[in-house]
Amino acid sequence: MESYTKLKPFVGISFGMVELNILKSIWSHGIKFVNLKKKGGLGIKDDIIWNKVAVGKLAWWITSKADHLWVKWVNHTYIKNKEWHTYSLPAFSSWYWRKICQVKDTFNEAYQQNLWSETIGNEYSIAKGYEFLRDKGETMNWHNMVWNTWSLPKHGFMAWIYQHKNMNTKDKLYKLGICSDDTCCICGHQTETMDHIFFACDYNKAVIKIVGHGIGVLLPTQNLREWSLRRGGSKIRFELLNAVLNACIYHVWRQRNLSRYELTIDCPRKVASTIVDEMKIRIKGCLMTASPTDKIWL
Known part of the structure; x- marks a missing residue:
């Protein structure tokens, strides 16, 4: 329970019973959030191990x-x-x-x-x-995408769940008998899977296209995992583009939840505008650490 409480300031939300059940579900799928970030965790100390080493x-x-x-x-x-x-x-x-x-x-x-x-x-x-x-574990090749100075904590947390493929999409819920159908909450045409929402859904493609146009970079509309691992240009450019993708994952998933639970959804241009505005704020905050070349690029 103490480990769950530590997540409250980390992701900026309060944890009630529903959120605790979500974290317990993540743990039951073999995702150990009490591990180093580069090992696929959230960088939280394991209380049980800590007590042992104290003794x-x-x-x-x-x-x-x-x-x-x-x-x-x-x-x-x-x-x-x-x-x-x-x-x-x-x-x-x-x-x-x-x-x-x-x-x-x-x-x-x-x-x-x-x-x-x-x-x-x-x-x-x-x-x-x-x-x-501590569990040494395997180093995840995507940890630099999820955890970088440009990403907002809530964006990084959602991207972390995405990389672990642990989002409760309707194809999973339908098999468990929790929902009556498995069609996408956004487009309503195809089966709602993670690959569909973030790769194939026209809504996500429109959001990413508008965001890419807003920041002057051609962003991918499919296979985000492989694209995020490509290291081109400076470290700041790499981290910024991954931060943009993390923001897209967060906001598209948020619109999916709004569509399912509140029967409402914002247009892609409004969502993209929110993402671009958030990135501009992050750029202003991190601009002091950029090189002269990166400052011109930014």
Whole structure:
């Protein structure tokens, strides 16, 4: 629950039961948002692992025979001159001592590999312990598209869900019996899938075309994932164009929800105008970091 609460300032929305159920659904599909952004997560610390590595500090004090009164008391009461790494937990031990011993067993591999020692600068720390336990995972080649300084947080969050292919389109809801049909909420002609909404739907194509004309760049109307990975020009140009695509994903999905739940939808020109205005504000805010060549381009 604490991890869900941390998302509130991140995406700029308050989380009620509906939103928490959405995040739980994302987690159930194998998407771990408590992971590094480049690993496909949201850059949020895993509370369970963090608690373990915090307790690991106590286990490290015992290992390194730190000069603490508590360590001396533990050695006198529990360990009694036994080897700490091979220490066996007594049958009737207190709750907190069982937890410390469990964490000690978790870190035994690191102790044996001598990842930490008593030498200065190589001692155990919570940061090092977290790095040892966290899920290393695979680096996602799209993380630079989703998370960059030009994208608004709400745009990046929606693009993150898009890259994980976890949007609740009507083709999925229809199979679950949640809706009566699977036709697109916007055009009403074809089956509503992610590929249709963002690649094939005439509404999305019109929005992207108008936005591209507004910023003077030819944007793709299909295969956004492959296009976003192409690195052409400077870093700022790459990030700005990806930020524009993130904004298109966010606003097209928002119009889809308006069409479904409120039976209303804005014209493509109005949506495109909103996207261009948002990008102009972001450009003004980030212009100081641009090179002279990029400033002319911008």
